[in-house]
Amino acid sequence: MPVERRQASHGGHGRHDHGGGHGSTKVTKRPSSSAKRRAIPTPNVEESETPDYSVNESKEESRETEENVPTEEVPNRLNKEEEKDEGEENVSEKEDSEEPEVVNGNSDVKENDKKWAERSKDEDGYNIRSFNDNILEFTEIFDSDRYRNVDENYPVEDLMNVVAQISNTIEEFKQQTQNSQQQLEGLRTKMKQVKENIQFSVSRKAFEIRTDDDLQSIEERELTEKLAKLNAEIAKANSDLSEALRLSAETESTAVRAQLAAERAKEEAKRIEEEIELRAKQDKKRKHEEAKKMEELRRQQEEEARKQEEEKRAKEAEWKRREAAGVEKASVWESWPAHEMQLPGGGGLACIIRGKPNSFDESSVTCKDIDQLDIELTYGPQEELVGTIIQLAPTSEQTKLQNSIYVAIPFTLSRASVHSREAFVKADKNGEWREIPSTEVTYENHKDLKFVQVEIKEFMTLAVMTRLKRDYVTFSKRSSKLTSTCDHRITVTVARETFYRKEHILLQVQPVDSATVHDVQTRNASCKHLLASSPIMQMQWEATEFHKPIVITLPCPPNPAKARKIAQMRKIKEEKMKNPQRNIPVPLDIREKEENQGKQSKPKPKKKTLQEQLAEINAPPEEEKPKPTKWYMGDYAHNDDDENDHLYLVARTGTGKWFVVPEVEIAQVKLDLLQFSLDKPLDQFMVLRVRTNTDDDLIPVMSSAIFELLQKRFVQVVVKQRSDNPFDTRLEIAPVNKVQKIVKQMNEDGFEDGPDPSQIVGVCEGDTIEIHFRGNIQNNSNVKTPKFIYNSNVMSSSSFFLSEVDQYLQRNFNVYRGVIEVYRAYVIVPDRKAIARKESVLDENSFCVRKEKKKNLLCEIPMNIPKYHVEPSPIPHQAPVVIRNDSDPVNDDLMRQLAAEMGEEWRKIAITLNISKARIQAIIRNAQITDSTDEDARYQMLITWLKKMPKSIDKVTVLTNAFMKNGRPDLAERVRMKDEAFKRKQIQSH
Structure with a gap:
C-alpha cells in the first residue's frame, strides 16, 4: 500500500x-x-x-x-x-x-x-x-x-x-x-x-x-x-x-x-x-542645395567678374579711343558711300549706314522700328532714351556681314542738356542690353539732326540714349589735375605719389540748379533750412585708399541774402558809372601841386588780393550796425536777412544712404567756389549750404530729397477727345514745361474736347504707364489695358476708342460717365555693390529674382461720352382744360386775369393752396421745355388747384384768403367783386 x-x-x-x-x-x-x-x-x-x-x-x-x-x-x-x-x-x-x-x-x-x-x-x-x-x-x-x-x-x-x-x-x-x-x-x-x-x-x-x-x-x-x-x-x-x-x-x-x-x-x-x-535625406538635400547655391554663387561671381572685366576693357578702350581720337578710322569710313535707311510707313530717317564698297549691299539689310513694350530695355541711373529703337536684320538667313559697317542713328537733345549730357548707343546682345563704343558725327545734308555712330560686325537691335557726361582720366605717380568738361570750375587735384601705380578715374557731374532747390524746399518740410547745393559728384575709383589727400574744387551758389547784397552793390556801382558826378575844374598848377603833395604824403596803395576784396564786399558798411538775430520759440525767425550759414559734405553709401562726412574743412575760395580735401575715395558726394540753426540729423534727409527729386520727372496727364468723334481719345504724358505746347499740338490734330490736364505727378524714365477704366466707360479695342513706356525726349502717348459698359445705366444723365485711371509700373533693381557687400553668402534671398515689380496709381481723370443710340424724349403735349361749370364765379376768364396780374409770389400762393412742390417744379420744367411764358405757368398752377377742389367747397373764400395771406389784397378784392356781380346776376335772372 x-x-x-x-x-x-x-x-x-x-x-x-x-x-x-x-x-x-x-x-x-x-x-x-x-x-x-x-x-x-x-x-x-x-x-x-x-x-x-x-x-x-x-x-x-x-x-x-x-x-x-x-x-x-x-x-x-x-x-x-x-x-x-x-x-x-x-x-x-x-x-x-x-x-x-x-x-x-x-x-x-x-x-x-x-x-x-x-x-x-x-x-x-x-x-x-x-x-x-x-x-x-x-x-x-x-x-x-x-x-x-x-x-x-x-x-x-x-x-x-x-x-x-x-x-x-x-x-x-x-x-x-x-x-x-x-x-x-x-x-x-x-x-x-x-x-x-x-x-x-x-x-x-x-x-x-x-x-x-x-x-x-x-x-x-x-x-x-x-x-x-x-x-x-x-x-x-x-x-x-x-x-x-x-x-x-x-x-x-x-x-x-x-x-x-x-x-x-x-x-x-x-x-x-x-x-x-x-x-539623412534632409542633410543630403541641404548639402545638395548648398552645393547648388555655391554653384549659383560661383556662376554669379564669374558673371560679375566677367562683367567687371568687360567694363574694364570697355573703359580702357574708351580711354584709348579718347586719346587716339579715332583719326585713322575716320579717314577710312568717311570715303565710303552713305546709305540712308527709311522707317516703314513713312516714319522718317532710321539710320545712315556706311559699308566697305564691293562688299556691302544696301538691299541685303532691312531696318524697322521696335516697340519698347516688345523688348526689355534696361535703364541705368540718369539715362534717357532720345531716339527710335531700330532693328537691323538681313533679308535672308544666309546673309552675313563680311566686314564691319558703320551705323549712324539720329537723336534729339535739348540745348539745356547738351552741356551736361552725352549720347551713347546700347545694343541687345543675347538678351542683355550693353553699351558699345560710339562717337557723335554730323552730315552735310542733315544739318538739323545729330547722329551717333557705332561700328558693328553683326546684325542687332540698337537704341540711342543719353547719360551724364563722363570724363576718363589716368593718373600716374606724378602730380596732375582733372578738369570736368561739364563745368570747368570742377577740378580734382592730385599731388605727387598719391598713387603708386596707374589709377583710372571716371568722373560724372549731375547739376543741381536753384529751381531744384526751390522744389525741394516747397515739397519737403524738412528742407526749409536748405539754402543751396553743389552739383552731385559721381566718381569711380580703382584704389581703396589715398596716400595723400586729394583736393576737390566745385561750385556752390552763395547765400541768397549775400547774393542779393552783392547784386545791389553792383547795381549801385553801375548806376554811378552811368551817371558820373561832375567835378569843378581846378587850375593846372594847383592840381599838379596837390598831386605832388599827395604823392609825398601817401604811399602808393598795393593791389588787393581776391580774398581781401571778398572780405570787403562781405563786411557791413560803417554807418550800418549789425542787426540782432531774431529768435522765436527757440528758433530763428524765417527771414532771408541772415548771411551766416554752414557747409556740410555729404556722401552716399552703396546701400543708398546719405551721411555727413566728418572732419572735413570746406573753404570758400570765391563767392560761389568751394574747396576741400578727401582722405579716402567717395563714390557720390555733394556739399550743402544750410542755415546755422539746422539740425545735423536733417542734413542726410535733405541730400536724399535732392537725389530722389533729380531721379523723377514731373509731368501731367493730358486726355483729349476728337471734336467730330468724341469716342476717339488720345492720352499723352508731357513734362510740366511742355504741357501747353502738347495741348496746342493736340488741338491742331483735332483733339479739342476733354477734361483739363491732371495734377502734377512724378514718374521715372522707362516706367510703364498702364491705363485702366472705371465706371460706365471701357476701351472698345481688343487690348483692354493700353500700355506705353514713358520717355522725356520721345512722345509718350496712347490712342484708344471709348464705349459704354452698359447702355441702360445712368439713365438720368444725358452722357455716359466714367473714370480713366493711370498707373505707373516700374522695376526695382538693387545696386551690385550693395549685393556684393552682403555678409551672408548663402542667404536664400540673394539667389531669388533680384527684380521687384511695383505699381502705383498716378491720377484719376473723369471722362464723358455721349449717348449716341438714345433719342431724346418728345415734348409732352398737355390736353386743354375747359371749365364747363357756370354755377360758380371762378371760371376760365377769372383764372386768366389772375394769372396775368400775379407776380413772383405765385409760388407762395400755390403752397398756400396746398399744391405740392413736385407739381410746382413740374410746371416750371414744362414751361422751360415748351418755351412757355411765366403767365402760362401761373395759369397752370391755378388750373391745378381748381381741378383738386370739390364742388361743395366755397372756392371764392379759399382763393381770397390765399391772396390776402401772401400780400395781394387787390386780387382778393377782384375775386370778391367777381363773386358779388355773379350773385346779382343770379338774382336778376330769377
Missing part, C-alpha cells in the same frame, strides 16, 4: 503527462506550501482502524489529485481499501503501519522540490528566473547612452536585433503562459470529476452500510468524517487552483504588457530609423 502511494505521488508530475513535451515542461511549478502541509497528516489516537485507513487514503487521494492522477483509479482504490478494512481486526497495527507512510510522504515532497530545481537548471525546460534575468538585461541595455543619444552613428541594426530578441522572448513567455493556463483548466476539470466520483461512491457505500443494523452508526460516522476531510482537501485544492489561475492571469497580463512594451520599442525603433533616414 505505501509503495502504491509513493508511485502515484511520484508519477503525478511526469514530464510527459497531459501530452508531455516541451510545453508541459514549461508549466512545471514547485510544490506550494499548502501541498507540503497536505502531505503531513495529523495523528489521531482515538480513531479506529477504518478511520486511520480512510485518513491515509484521503491524503493519498489529495496528493494524487494535486499531481493530476486519473480519476478512474479512485473508485478501484476505495473498493480495495474497504475490503481490507473488513478483514483487519487490530487498529493499533494500522496506526503502527501508518507512521512510515508519513515519513515517506515528506521525503516525496522534498524529492519533488529537488527534481523541479534540477529540471529548471539542467534540463531544456522553461525557466522563469531566466526570463526575469533576460528582461533585466534588456532594460539595462536600453538604459545605456548608446541607445539614448540619437545621432548620425546611431546603432540601428543592433537596435533591431535587440528588439527581435525581446519579441522572441515575450512570444515564448506568452506561449508558456497560455499552456500553463490550459493545463490548470484541465486540472480543475479533473478535480471536479474526482469530487463528484467521491461523493457518489461515499453515498453508495453509506447506503450499503445502512443495511447492517450493528455497524450502521459506526460506518456512517466514519464515512461522514471521511467525506468532510475529503471536502476540506478539495476546498484547499480549489483555493490552490484559484491561486494558480490568478498567477496565470497575472503572468498573462505581464506578458501582454511586455508585448506592448516590445511593440512600443519596435515602433520607437522604427520611428528612430525613419527619423534618421529623414535627417
